[in-house]
Amino acid sequence: MSSEIKTAKAANLILCLCCHHLNPIDASRCQTCNEPIYIRRRRSYERTLAWLLTAVILYIPASIYPVMTTVAFTRGQPSTIVGGVIELWQQGSYLISLVIFFASVVIPIAKILVLAWLCFSLKIKLKTHQRERTIIYKYTELIGRWSMIDIFVVAILMALLQLGGVLIVEPGVAALAFAGVVIATMLAAEAFDPRLIWDLEDEDT
Amino acid sequence: MNNPIIKRRTRLSSVWLIPLVAIFVSLWFVVQHYMQRGTEIEIRFASAEGIEAGRTLIKTLNVDVGVVTQVEINSDLETVSVVARIKAQAEDLLRQDSQFWVVKPRVGSKGVSGLSTLFSGAYIELEPGNDYPGKTSFIGLENPPLTPANKKGLNIFLISNSAASLNAGDPVLFKGFEVGQITQIEVLNPTQLKTSLFIESPYDKMVTSNTRFYNASGVSLQINAQSVAMHTDAMETTLTGGIAFDLPKSSSPGRQVVDGTEFKLYPDRNAIDTHPFQFSVDYLLLFDRSVRGLNIGEVVEYRGIKVGSVVDIAFQYLSESQFEKADNPKVPVLIRLDPGRILAEDSPKSSEKLTALLRQHVSRGLKAALKTGSLVTGQSFIQLDFYPDLPVGEMKKVGRYNTLPTTADDLDSLISGMTAFTHKLNQLPLDESVEQINATLLSVNQTLLSLEQSIKSIDALADSANQFVSSDAVMQLPEQLNALLQTTQSSLNQIASEDGLSNELNNTLLKLKATLNSVQRAAEKVEQQPNSVIFGSDNKIDTIPGSKP
Numbered sequence A: 001m002s003s004e005i006k007t008a009k010a011a012n013l014i015l016c017l018c019c020h021h022l023n024p025i026d027a028s029r030c031q032t033c034n035e036p037i038y039i040r041r042r043r044s045y046e047r048t049l050a051w052l053l054t055a056v057i058l059y060i061p062a063s064i065y066p067v068m069t070t071v072a073f074t075r076g077q078p079s080t081i082v083g084g085v086i087e088l089w090q091q092g093s094y095l096i097s098l099v100i101f102f103a104s105v106v107i108p109i110a111k112i113l114v115l116a117w118l119c120f121s122l123k124i125k126l127k128t129h130q131r132e133r134t135i136i137y138k139y140t141e142l143i144g145r146w147s148m149i150d151i152f153v154v155a156i157l158m159a160l161l162q163l164g165g166v167l168i169v170e171p172g173v174a175a176l177a178f179a180g181v182v183i184a185t186m187l188a189a190e191a192f193d194p195r196l197i198w199d200l201e202d203e204d205t
Numbered sequence B: 001m002n003n004p005i006i007k008r009r010t011r012l013s014s015v016w017l018i019p020l021v022a023i024f025v026s027l028w029f030v031v032q033h034y035m036q037r038g039t040e041i042e043i044r045f046a047s048a049e050g051i052e053a054g055r056t057l058i059k060t061l062n063v064d065v066g067v068v069t070q071v072e073i074n075s076d077l078e079t080v081s082v083v084a085r086i087k088a089q090a091e092d093l094l095r096q097d098s099q100f101w102v103v104k105p106r107v108g109s110k111g112v113s114g115l116s117t118l119f120s121g122a123y124i125e126l127e128p129g130n131d132y133p134g135k136t137s138f139i140g141l142e143n144p145p146l147t148p149a150n151k152k153g154l155n156i157f158l159i160s161n162s163a164a165s166l167n168a169g170d171p172v173l174f175k176g177f178e179v180g181q182i183t184q185i186e187v188l189n190p191t192q193l194k195t196s197l198f199i200e201s202p203y204d205k206m207v208t209s210n211t212r213f214y215n216a217s218g219v220s221l222q223i224n225a226q227s228v229a230m231h232t233d234a235m236e237t238t239l240t241g242g243i244a245f246d247l248p249k250s251s252s253p254g255r256q257v258v259d260g261t262e263f264k265l266y267p268d269r270n271a272i273d274t275h276p277f278q279f280s281v282d283y284l285l286l287f288d289r290s291v292r293g294l295n296i297g298e299v300v301e302y303r304g305i306k307v308g309s310v311v312d313i314a315f316q317y318l319s320e321s322q323f324e325k326a327d328n329p330k331v332p333v334l335i336r337l338d339p340g341r342i343l344a345e346d347s348p349k350s351s352e353k354l355t356a357l358l359r360q361h362v363s364r365g366l367k368a369a370l371k372t373g374s375l376v377t378g379q380s381f382i383q384l385d386f387y388p389d390l391p392v393g394e395m396k397k398v399g400r401y402n403t404l405p406t407t408a409d410d411l412d413s414l415i416s417g418m419t420a421f422t423h424k425l426n427q428l429p430l431d432e433s434v435e436q437i438n439a440t441l442l443s444v445n446q447t448l449l450s451l452e453q454s455i456k457s458i459d460a461l462a463d464s465a466n467q468f469v470s471s472d473a474v475m476q477l478p479e480q481l482n483a484l485l486q487t488t489q490s491s492l493n494q495i496a497s498e499d500g501l502s503n504e505l506n507n508t509l510l511k512l513k514a515t516l517n518s519v520q521r522a523a524e525k526v527e528q529q530p531n532s533v534i535f536g537s538d539n540k541i542d543t544i545p546g547s548k549p
Helices: A044-064 A081-091 A094-123 A130-160 A173-191 B014-035 B088-093 B235-240 B269-274 B320-325 B348-363 B410-427 B430-470 B472-497 B499-528
Strands: A013-015 A022-024 A068-072 A075-079 A167-171 B039-045 B057-060 B063-073 B080-086 B099-103 B106-108 B111-113 B123-127 B137-139 B153-160 B171-174 B177-189 B192-200 B212-215 B219-223 B228-232 B243-246 B262-266 B281-287 B299-302 B305-313 B331-337 B366-372 B380-386 B401-404
Touching: A044 A081, A044 A094, A044 A173, A044 B014, A068 A130, A075 A081, A081 A094, A094 A130, A094 A173, A130 A167, A130 A173, A173 B014, B063 B088, B063 B123, B080 B088, B080 B123, B153 B177, B171 B192, B212 B269, B228 B269, B243 B269, B281 B348, B299 B331, B348 B366, B348 B401, B366 B401, B430 B472
Parallel strands: B039 B137, B057 B123, B153 B262, B171 B243, B212 B262, B281 B401, B299 B380
Antiparallel strands: A013 A022, A068 A075, A068 A167, B039 B080, B057 B063, B063 B080, B099 B123, B106 B111, B153 B192, B171 B177, B177 B192, B212 B243, B219 B228, B281 B331, B299 B305, B305 B331, B366 B380
């Protein structure tokens, strides 16, 4: 029934994102839950781009500066994200090294690239691969939150390893920047409205 | 049902503020980082032991002031360039005389230092100097400086001919207390060493212009004509060496000294008392006999009071011609007399006064003699005294020095007398006497041997006599003798009791006597006239004129 696929917009219906009740197109509030309803996420494209830009900007200090400084006997050992990954690999903790590599390097970059591609595809009004793009979007939004693993690692290490002069873990600038990156990508994914992929004949949103 | 509200949409949503903020924050962060970065400096070390790029900290008084960013080998392949970044707040510490050294565990005679770096890793210590700031290229020290630059004290130099067992870092003592350190020992020229000392305040006030420094290392053993003395300072200096200072016995403290003053380093404690006076006059003594037993530094006395010391014993004070021409070249001894001791005035004028005074005394019989101070050690000393019996000498000039007349010592003649005696003893014909004695002894020996044999035979005789006496027959003899005696006694009693018997015996004896007389006459006659036996005697009497018939 592919030719029968219609968006709710084409059928003059608006989906309430709160209670998922279909409302007539001219309603300003949901009939069921009284939430303000919008036909598409507001300024989706714009906001997605803005957040992506933020994420990209913040990713630079997150990679350059040390995310964590291990002070053993007053001797500081700063480690960046990538540097930490390499060190863990060299120390033989392959699993952890891979996990952190994926969570902190692969996923944020992939997410930014995917969302950028999706925005780009909207811009050039791509008409093919709608299903695929929607699926990609779905998974992107799903795993995005797992990038916070690295932040949790730093936070837990910081909380546990406070051994006075013997060993202290201090957070670095990159921890904050990386958290900012993850939040920005999460917000970017949330701002993006996948229904736009399916709005082929409509005006600019 | 509400009507949809139509609102005019603005061109740019407010969400774009977020990336703006992100850019702003990042830029601000970067700018702040670069502004706070501080200066980059370069320190040259001989090796990068313990230094790691990115990790090794630079500290001053245990406060972080920077971090090493890079370690590179220099093109000369002998030194290492350590590039470090000093925090902006600490830029002021980079002065012209700031010093850098690596703090790592070190073991020395003073103990172990820098142990905490075993755990925390080595770090570079920066000690700011007192000069003006602005230097960015430094040469690092291999060892921590011995005296912190900001410590108050006195820096002085000692000139010496030998630095036996002294090292940088050895203590400087004053009356047993450690008041400073040797900071450096360097070679000035082939004969002299320059030792730099740092004396902490407030002890630096103890150093005055009259202070004498001496080497307190080891044990100072002084054997001279008067005594054998052993002197040690603190145990530490005995073992590892050090310098001590003190005022000579009869000196008053002088003026305060400033940084950089030069002093002389005396070899030991006793040396500083030897020459406490600044002015002295040297005189030359020429001795006829051996001066063995006289040490340089030995006292020169006048009747027991020290007036100076022996400075040198060498032939250099005689000119070559004197050495060649003389029949037996005399031994030159250079002595130093201190006018301060004799005239109680230590000034250049007193030196001249002393020479004039000595000239006067020499004309009255003052001479210098070599005397044995101790028969145990054989050390000699020089004594100035008046010898009125000997002919007066005079003060001459040999080379640069005035000479004093010399004479031989009492002990001298004793020794020469003894020598003559042994010589005589040598000449006795002892060999012959010995031979004779030998011969006598031999004959005595033989006599004794024969005597031994006689004794043996007497012994044998005695034995047999003993046997004989102890035999039965002899045992019975006393009894028999007793019996015999008894019978004899009784018979004698009988005879004695009869007078007649004894009378007869008497008459018989008289007749016998007459007979014997006539026989004797007859025998005489026969002797004189053997023919009288046959022809009878003439009975002519030889008449002697004048005698009665």
